[in-house]
Amino acid sequence: MQWNRIVSVSLFVALLGLPVAAKAGPDDQTTHSTTAEALLAQARDAQAPATDRARAAHKALELGERRRDRSLQANALYALAQVEWTTESLADALEHCQKARILFQQTGDAKDAAAALRRTGDIQYRLGNYGRAMEIYLQALGEAEAIAHHRPDHNSRLAVGHIHVTLGNVLRRTGDKTQALEEYRAAASIYEAERYELGLAGIELNVGNLLFDMGRNREALAPYEKARDLARRLGNDELLSMALTNLASTEVRLGDTASARPAIEESIAICNRIGRSRGNLHNNMTVGDLLTAEGKLGEALVKYAVALELGKELDDLPHAAEIHGRMADVLHRLGKDRAAVDHLLAERKIRGQILDAEEAARISGLRAAHDAERHEAELILMQQKEASARRLNRYLRLGLALAVVLLAVAVGGLLARARAARTVSRQNAELESAYKKMEELSRTDELTGLPNRRDALLRLAEEARRSERSGTGFGVGIADVDGLKAVNDRLGHQGGDRLLMLVARALKEGIRGPDYVARTGGDEFLLLFPEVDRDGLRSAIERVLQAVRRVEVQDQAGAIRPTLSVGLAVCSGGDPEILLHRADTALYRAKSRGRDCFEILDES
DSSP: OHHHHHHHHHHHHHHHTOOSSOOOOHHHHHHHHHHHHHHHHHHTOTTSOHHHHHHHHHHHHHHHHHHTOHHHHHHHHHHHHHHHHHTTOHHHHHHHHHHHHHHHHHTTOHHHHHHHHHHHHHHHHHTTOHHHHHHHHHHHHHHHHHHHHHSOOHHHHHHHHHHHHHHHHHHHHTTOHHHHHHHHHHHHHHHHHHTOHHHHHHHHHHHHHHHHHTTOHHHHHHHHHHHHHHHHHHTOHHHHHHHHHHHHHHHHHTTOHHHHHHHHHHHHHHHHHHTOHHHHHHHHHHHHHHHHHTTOHHHHHHHHHHHHHHHHHTTOHHHHHHHHHHHHHHHHHTTOHHHHHHHHHHHHHHHHHHHHHHHHHHHHHHHHHHHHHHHHHHHHHHHHHHHHHHHHTTSOHHHHHHHHHHHHHHHHHHHHHHHHHHHHHHHHHHHHHHHHHHHHHHTBOTTTOSBOHHHHHHHHHHHHHHHHHHOOOEEEEEEEETTHHHHHHHHHHHHHHHHHHHHHHHHHHHSOTTOEEEEEETTEEEEEEESOOHHHHHHHHHHHHHHHHTOOEEETTEEEOOOEEEEEEEESSOOHHHHHHHHHHHHHHHHHHOSSEEEEEOOO
């Protein structure tokens, strides 16, 4: 009750317009302004330690709250979010970015409000919430274009270019490579007009990533080399380390380990010097790949283990799952199948957790948004109280008392509505989380962790529509594990399941980035190869068969090495059922030829 009394007295004094504390004089105001600017400068100093920057941002925020300076609060919150972004404290960064945006909007700072919105999209992207990131980026693009139209200058035009890059990144991650390239081109045209070389270097890096994802490794070398040379000339170590690592990864994939080694060694030196932990994670993975290609499997395992620990430290679940998969492959090649299966199970477990982690992050973001909205309501209420105080000073105490009663009722109603809104929002979030989890489970094969038949049919229909729109062909394949019944008879169903898990893992390793594999039942798998012709399809399936041939399971009688028979069809759209029938016809022809082979059926 004492707290309530204190609040009531303070509210009453505020409404009267009486001074609670002495006003600052001109000299004090100048001192406050100088202090605020110094604190914000410290918080924004990218060369300073993160702890010092965060401390300065907190002090600036406290100063802004004491002075009720919303502009200072907004800038302090955004500076704090930038620090948290660099230190991977993404949940805190999301909360502070959203609060900063609201305050920027209240102070009429459209440019910084748009910047905060874009950074919110960056956080959602890093969390893997690509749909939400896309929504935010599209909204940010509209705001940035409006600013560039009304106040055209170098920075406002660059802001539009930056958002085109982020849109391209989301599209690349979600498989729309053609549209991603268009977004990168839109950004490149802006960067060229503004002579922004660092942005052009980033575009080259993204185009290289796009080609790498599509399996066009040799073509990816040129943009990676351009990004490397530009970053080196501009003195940007972070971008230089990224270009060197990606260049080395591509050279490893092409079998040129001699060229890959100096590139990755330079990237390691840079990341160690600037303290880039995420870069060290990628570098250890790449060194593991290089050692694997050189046949130094024991050393490769050590590097993968280091990368795995870094992934855990950074809470990077997607890369941790990927590393478990690579370790499983190396252990299998070393004949340590039991340990390999353990890593396969760990990979599957983490991939199952990724959805939960993403959903938790999304809910945390919603909660932060609710808190920010509540903070906004409190600021609005404070403004209303101050305005009421000025008016009520001109009236009698009877009018003042009536105003206090009305305000109390309004506050009570606002709080009640806020509580109800939070309850409904929490319930909606819980329901949406449950539905999303159920949807994920309904589209995943329980044994292998691959997509199941339901997901495969949806993906086939999407690919057929994309092929019709773009006019580019694609390949669809049905793969059958040869002689699985004999394996079950020899090893038992548990041993047969273990073999299927290893085959599924080999299929995932054997396909290119944009390709797709699902288990559609029993010993059957569906394969999709976007944007390929007959020659490209032949090369792709030969890699898949080679990957499966490396699988080996031991029992007392010796080694079992599975093989696949695959039927493929080259397509350019059409009814999914007809496409499956054509692939099935090709599979029948392959089976009639014997094991470990494929047959391609061209369009008639």
